[in-house]
Amino acid sequence: MTPLPRSTDLFVIGGGPAGLATALAARRRGLDVTLADSSVPPIDKACGEGIMPDGLAAARSLGLDLNAAGGHPFRGIRFRDRESAVEAAFPNGQGLGLRRTALHRLMVDQAIDAGVRLAWGVRVSGIAPEGVIADDRLVRARWIAGADGGNSPVRRWAGLDASHHESRRFGFRRHYAVAPWSQYMEIHWGDGCQLYITPIASTEVCVVLISRDHRLRLEDALPGFPEVERRLSAAGESNPQRGGVTASRRLKAVYRGNVALVGDASGSVDAITGEGLCLLFQQSVALAAALEAGDLSLYQAAHRRIGRRPEFLAGLMLLLDRRGGLRSRAIRALAGRPNLFARILAMHTGELSTTDFLSNGLALGWRMLTL
């Protein structure tokens, strides 16, 4: 394990995807970077493991070719409820289903190659004006990045906990050893919960259950999705169920003094959007640019801009979660107009403007009224 230095330009707290992406982006701008995480790699986490084409492009801007880590491509998104289904391909490129541990391994290798100082198994217990308290001693740091996840202690220590709105849902993930039956990432809508299914290998799919009920598990929910249950019954379960909280949270500020938050620590959108990784790749690039300029207010502005579209989409998806009647009408309406769904998907991946989206929204509204 790399020993902690006396001082560093940037101390990154947390070595999940956000911490590693920030460390990489900052190293590429010439900063001396130290990263500490209380866990040891490869770090796993409950995640749908789907990366949209815009997420892959954002990773490329950090020099990360995620396709090199393996995984399985998917060509678009399919929505399904009890009565109807609609699907559309991404307008450009494909998404990638990639196991969290494979993503982590690739990012760690890249960070080592880039010269990031990595300290695994090291818990950070506090921050001070001059730096970070890690392993019970002070490491001097000009800048501190809090990449310590949704429950971020750094956010609390820096006094950045105030948020505009906040809601939580619960996700449970399991891998199943079965060949993907679809070229799409599928979202199955049920009453009060969703299943989302990502192909991650030619012989494996990742299944995530998301709901507001922290007691609901995959085995309880599956009978409500007979088609999925039938397909999965042929598979062996390849690992135990792993749970996590997915929060919709927008912070009032993402930096104070020399401390900036990134990734889930800096706020998040509901997991059903599949945008978490894309967001944090984009934030890392923006944060590194702001560090180089010596002005974290630039990061604040970029962070707000980056979050706008996913937050809007998350709001729509959560509305569909809460309003069953509206949801079945919307899916039925879209099933009758697959081109409309394709345009909504293009907006999801940032290839259509919000104005285009609003005109599509009006078209959808009209279609629902005339069904």
Ligand SMILES: Cc1cc2nc3c(=O)[nH]c(=O)nc-3n(C[C@H](O)[C@H](O)[C@H](O)COP(=O)(O)OP(=O)(O)OC[C@H]3O[C@@H](n4cnc5c(N)ncnc54)[C@H](O)[C@@H]3O)c2cc1C
């Ligand atoms: C159920 C579910 C499904 C999801 N599905 C998708 C999906 O399909 N696609 C997608 O793009 N996103 C998805 N997401 C979102 C995505 O998983 C997150 O956005 C992403 O994991 C956030 O990464 P992070 O690095 O910010 O945080 P984390 O991955 O939580 O990493 C934080 C790290 O900080 C470390 N840490 C914490 N405190 C300390 C400390 N005091 N000292 C040292 N280290 C510390 C932890 O050990 C951890 O390794 C999903 C999320 C959930 C919950």
